[in-house]
Amino acid sequence: AIQMTQSPSSLSASVGDGVTITCRASQGIGNELGWYQQRPGKAPKLLICAASSLQSGVPSRFSGSGSGTDFTLTITSLQPEDVATYYCLQDYRYPFTFGPGTKVDIK
Amino acid sequence: EVQLVESGGDLVQPGGSLRLSCAGSGVTISSYWMGWARQAPGKGLEWVANTNPGETDKNYADSVKGRFTISRDNAKNSLYLQMNSLRAEDTAMYYCARQTVVPQDAFDIWGQGTKVTVAS
Numbered sequence: 170a171i172q173m174t175q176s177p178s179s180l181s182a183s184v185g186d187g188v189t190i191t192c193r194a195s196q197g198i199g200n201e202l203g204w205y206q207q208r209p210g211k212a213p214k215l216l217i218c219a220a221s222s223l224q225s226g227v228p229s230r231f232s233g234s235g236s237g238t239d240f241t242l243t244i245t246s247l248q249p250e251d252v253a254t255y256y257c258l259q260d261y262r263y264p265f266t267f268g269p270g271t272k273v274d275i276k
Numbered sequence: 277e278v279q280l281v282e283s284g285g286d287l288v289q290p291g292g293s294l295r296l297s298c299a300g301s302g303v304t305i306s307s308y309w310m311g312w313a314r315q316a317p318g319k320g321l322e323w324v325a326n327t328n329p330g331e332t333d334k335n336y337a338d339s340v341k342g343r344f345t346i347s348r349d350n351a352k353n354s355l356y357l358q359m360n361s362l363r364a365e366d367t368a369m370y371y372c373a374r375q376t377v378v379p380q381d382a383f384d385i386w387g388q389g390t391k392v393t394v395a396s
Contacts, residue, residue, distance in 0.1 A: 212389055222380070
């Protein structure tokens with residue numbers, strides 16, 4: 170199975186700060202990667218698919234980039250409602266696999 | 277409102293069986309791939325299974341292969357997960373999700389989850 174890693178595992182930043190989360194695949198997956206946000210006690214929510222395609226309704230401060238094995242999720246100006254755990258998911262090959270998650274808090 | 281509603285979660289003994297259901301409300305699932313994911317308490321997300329609209333293609337995580345079966349009833353706008361030979365490590369919140377495949381795979385609508393606890 171394709172292994173997904175994420176870094177950092179957690180971060181704390183101030184409101185208005187820029188934040189970058191990295192996801193790495195154990196083998197090339199093209200651009201077949203999604204980013205999901207899970208707020209505390211809630212179901213996951215799709216933010217980005219195909220590595221960089223922003224889902225309708227998602228604020229433009231979120232962006233994704235990358236291809237092959239290395240991907241990033243960027244939040245340009247962190248807001249209080251962005252407190253959540255963020256997961257990447259490879260949908261290139263079965264079994265699909267999630268990264269371990271990155272927990273984002275407000276400092 | 278567009279939503280998926282899971283049900284069927286319960287406390288079950290090791291070795292037991294359980295059937296989860298997921299009903300579409302305000303959304304027709306019959307033309308979509310559909311899937312299940314789970315989250316053990318305090319842990320990350322794990323993809324479990326998915327199926328295409330006609331049930332001719334089904335895929336499973338290695339951890340559940342041979343024990344879980346995904347199915348659907350498009351006439352009832354519902355998705356199911358039959359879970360047999362349950363183990364303590366299957367304890368989790370189970371989510372169903374709609375999977376788009378064009379232009380790319382993505383799980384764009386999620387249910388609120390149903391809780392499964394495997395314990396004696």
